[in-house]
Amino acid sequence: MFKVLISDPLSKEGIYPLNQANHISIEMAIDWSQEQLEDRIAEYDALLVRSQTQVTRNLIMKAHKLKIIGRAGVGVDNIDLDAATEYGIIVVNAPNGNTNSAAEHTMAMIMALSRKIPQAYLSLKNKHWDRKKYVGTELKNKTLGIIGLGRIGAEVAYRAKGQRMTIIAYDPFLTEDKAEKMDIRYGTVEDVLKDADFITIHTPLLKETRHLLNAEAFKLVKPGVQIINCARGGIIDEDALYQAIQSNQVAGAALDVFEEEPFYNNKLLELPEVIATPHLGASTFEAQESVAIDVSEDVIRFLAGDVVRHPVNLPSLSKEILSEIEPYFHLAEKIGTFLIHLTNEAVEEINLYYSGDLSKTKIAPITRNAVKGLLTRHLGEHVNDVNALYLAEKRGITIHENKTSSTKGFTNLLNVEIKTKLEKRSVSGTLLNGLGPRIVKVDHYSVDVTPKGHLLVIHHKDQPGVIGKMGSLLATHQINIATMQVDRADIGGDAIMVMTVDRHIEKHELSAIEEVDEIHDATAIDL
Numbered sequence: 380m381f382k383v384l385i386s387d388p389l390s391k392e393g394i395y396p397l398n399q400a401n402h403i404s405i406e407m408a409i410d411w412s413q414e415q416l417e418d419r420i421a422e423y424d425a426l427l428v429r430s431q432t433q434v435t436r437n438l439i440m441k442a443h444k445l446k447i448i449g450r451a452g453v454g455v456d457n458i459d460l461d462a463a464t465e466y467g468i469i470v471v472n473a474p475n476g477n478t479n480s481a482a483e484h485t486m487a488m489i490m491a492l493s494r495k496i497p498q499a500y501l502s503l504k505n506k507h508w509d510r511k512k513y514v515g516t517e518l519k520n521k522t523l524g525i526i527g528l529g530r531i532g533a534e535v536a537y538r539a540k541g542q543r544m545t546i547i548a549y550d551p552f553l554t555e556d557k558a559e560k561m562d563i564r565y566g567t568v569e570d571v572l573k574d575a576d577f578i579t580i581h582t583p584l585l586k587e588t589r590h591l592l593n594a595e596a597f598k599l600v601k602p603g604v605q606i607i608n609c610a611r612g613g614i615i616d617e618d619a620l621y622q623a624i625q626s627n628q629v630a631g632a633a634l635d636v637f638e639e640e641p642f643y644n645n646k647l648l649e650l651p652e653v654i655a656t657p658h659l660g661a662s663t664f665e666a667q668e669s670v671a672i673d674v675s676e677d678v679i680r681f682l683a684g685d686v687v688r689h690p691v692n693l694p695s696l697s698k699e700i701l702s703e704i705e706p707y708f709h710l711a712e713k714i715g716t717f718l719i720h721l722t723n724e725a726v727e728e729i730n731l732y733y734s735g736d737l738s739k740t741k742i743a744p745i746t747r748n749a750v751k752g753l754l755t756r757h758l759g760e761h762v763n764d765v766n767a768l769y770l771a772e773k774r775g776i777t778i779h780e781n782k783t784s785s786t787k788g789f790t791n792l793l794n795v796e797i798k799t800k801l802e803k804r805s806v807s808g809t810l811l812n813g814l815g816p817r818i819v820k821v822d823h824y825s826v827d828v829t830p831k832g833h834l835l836v837i838h839h840k841d842q843p844g845v846i847g848k849m850g851s852l853l854a855t856h857q858i859n860i861a862t863m864q865v866d867r868a869d870i871g872g873d874a875i876m877v878m879t880v881d882r883h884i885e886k887h888e889l890s891a892i893e894e895v896d897e898i899h900d901a902t903a904i905d906l
């Protein structure tokens with residue numbers, strides 16, 4: 380039974396798939412303090428959050444069973460992604476479910492700001508009928524500057540065009556061509572700051588976007604500009620915004636997000652030019668149901684061993700590419716496991732050569748599986764495709780991926796080579812149509828081995844009688860041979876035997892094998 384902990388309010392309808400799933404139990408922790416979370420997190424396999432729970436390194440370090448963190452929403456700035464990756468925990472989010480709601484909220488904020496609706500409502504509630512104080516600004520023919528033209532930014536652009544606004548946008552991925560197709564003006568951040576009557580932000584909170592709107596930026600804006608932030612607190616320097624409003628450089632601001640959340644005191648709210656909502660951009664029934672369904676389904680998929688749809692700390696793959704490369708994951712991992720048993724030295728370099736069909740496909744996920752196979756022998760089962768490359772890099776192991784056209788007669792071939800201070804070892808494998816994975820080369824020896832079960836790899840001198848001696852020796856230890864492959868460099872030279880046997884071979888049995896004169900070494904590999 381997998382235990383899922385939900386620590387922020389999620390839509391009941393949205394978590395229906397989790398409630399229905401076999402082998403999954405759900406526990407709610409909406410009212411738990413951070414200390415309670417840290418005390419109990421070790422019991423859970425999955426954690427589902429919105430933006431409130433702070434998934435810190437400290438929490439992650441205590442989450443010994445945790446395999447997946449689901450963020451019901453877009454921004455993952457409340458999750459320590461580096462720590463999650465380091466501990467092999469996959470993070471998934473729900474990037475599409477709240478786009479519409481966040482864009483609609485932004486439009487509501489732009490209109491409320493331009494027509495001073497919240498201020499007028501408050502005044503009326505306080506029994507004042509004041510029509511002079513609340514004169515607004517039309518949106519028609521005004522310029523809306525959008526910083527961050529991703530999913531939400533683009534939806535805001537479409538809607539603002541409905542208000543007959545002119546749009547200027549900056550996004551590092553926006554090209555002039557794309558802007559032209561969307562019928563908007565392409566500009567730099569400075570262009571947006573200088574030309575816009577309203578500026579709305581739709582970037583994630585990142586190192587590069589922290590305090591993107593700061594005192595320097597407010598010096599560049601059109602006097603009287605109005606600012607909207609429905610993305611993340613911290614993208615605007617709140618002190619600088621306060622000063623800019625007080626000096627009338629900025630006429631007003633509509634804020635859904637703040638540097639510190641939740642808060643009960645923020646000096647910006649003392650300014651009559653500022654209107655605000657408590658992080659409500661995604662708070663609609665539709666968005667909440669949709670994001671909760673998306674993360675619940677990804678958690679179910681992941682716990683069932685299937686591939687997730689919206690990974691944050693792993694590149695996501697289209698269905699087509701995944702179905703093409705997934706069969707190689709198993710082969711790559713087995714090659715890695717086989718190979719690491721051929722050396723007792725520390726690996727310094729891993730070279731992967733992809734040829735045939737493999738040279739035409741996306742190889743990074745296959746590499747991760749090979750590295751996972753290589754590292755698991757010494758680092759244990761916590762190595763997975765999320766942290767394999769990170770763990771290799773931490774250990775100073777360099778990884779080189781190569782695509783080659785030479786197929787050596789195979790339609791697809793993966794050759795993995797490791798280098799240590801003293802030696803270079805390599806194993807190649809292929810996926811045979813209809814027959815599954817095969818190991819076809821061990822160093823320079825050709826073999827044909829199904830990478831499955833208990834293997835015994837023996838390096839020996841090519842002499843009459845060695846194979847017979849091995850058969851009798853294994854028989855005295857009650858070890859049954861299922862398959863055997865032999866290859867040699869030259870007649871009477873070095874040779875290899877790769878056997879599949881019916882059970883795990885113990886250390887003392889390997890020592891007995893190595894006592895045979897013609898045998899150089901014997902290695903047991905369980906795949």
Ligand SMILES: NC(=O)C1=CN([C@@H]2O[C@H](COP(=O)(O)OP(=O)(O)OC[C@H]3O[C@@H](n4cnc5c(N)ncnc54)[C@H](O)[C@@H]3O)[C@@H](O)[C@H]2O)C=CC1
Nearest residue numbers: 453454481527528529530531550581582583609610660661
């Ligand atoms: N208030 C709320 O309840 C909600 C807030 N959000 C926030 O909105 C943000 C945006 O969401 P989406 O549009 O779905 O994400 P997205 O990933 O589709 O778009 C973000 C865009 O920002 C751009 N960007 C990154 N750095 C930039 C920079 N320095 N300058 C300009 N553009 C930059 C990216 O290239 C990308 O196109 C989220 O990261 C989240 O923090 C999202 C949903 C609800």
Ligand SMILES: O=C(O)CCC(=O)C(=O)O
Nearest residue numbers: 429430452453454661662
């Ligand atoms: O969970 C929420 O309501 C916040 C949504 C949000 O900010 C996001 O999806 O990035």
